[in-house]
Amino acid sequence: MREEYGKLNRMEMSIWECCELLNDVVDESDPDLDEPQIEHLLQTAEAIRKDYPNEDWLHLTGLIHDLGKVLLLPNFGGLPQWAVVGDTYPVGCAFDESIVHHKVVLVS
Numbered sequence: 001m002r003e004e005y006g007k008l009n010r011m012e013m014s015i016w017e018c019c020e021l022l023n024d025v026v027d028e029s030d031p032d033l034d035e036p037q038i039e040h041l042l043q044t045a046e047a048i049r050k051d052y053p054n055e056d057w058l059h060l061t062g063l064i065h066d067l068g069k070v071l072l073l074p075n076f077g078g079l080p081q082w083a084v085v086g087d088t089y090p091v092g093c094a095f096d097e098s099i100v101h102h103k104v105v106l107v108s
C-alpha cells in the first residue's frame with residue numbers, strides 16, 4: 001500500500017475539496033448514515049474547538065481525521081469497506097460492545 005499510495009499521483013486538491021469528496025462516501029460502520037460525512041467532520045472539529053479552544057492543531061485534526069475514507073472511491077482505488085473504515089472490522093481481540101455492529105463479524 002505504501003508503494004501504491006506513496007506515489008501521491010492520484011489527484012491534487014485542497015483539504016476542503018477532499019472534505020467535500022467525502023460526501024460521496026457511505027461508511028457502513030457509521031451509525032449516522034443519514035448524516036453527510038462532511039457534517040461529521042465539521043461537528044467533530046467544532047466539538048473539539050468548544051472543549052479545547054486554545055488547541056488549534058487539535059481542531060484541524062478533528063476536521064481531517066476521516067479523509068482517508070476517500071480510499072473507498074474509485075479514483076482512489078475503490079478499496080473495500082473492511083480495509084478502510086475501522087469500527088466494524090477490528091481484529092486480533094474481542095469485540096467491544098461499544099463497537100457499532102459488534103455482534104457481526106465479516107471476513108472477506
Ligand SMILES: [Fe+2]
Pocket residue numbers: 040065066
Ligand atoms: Fe470519524
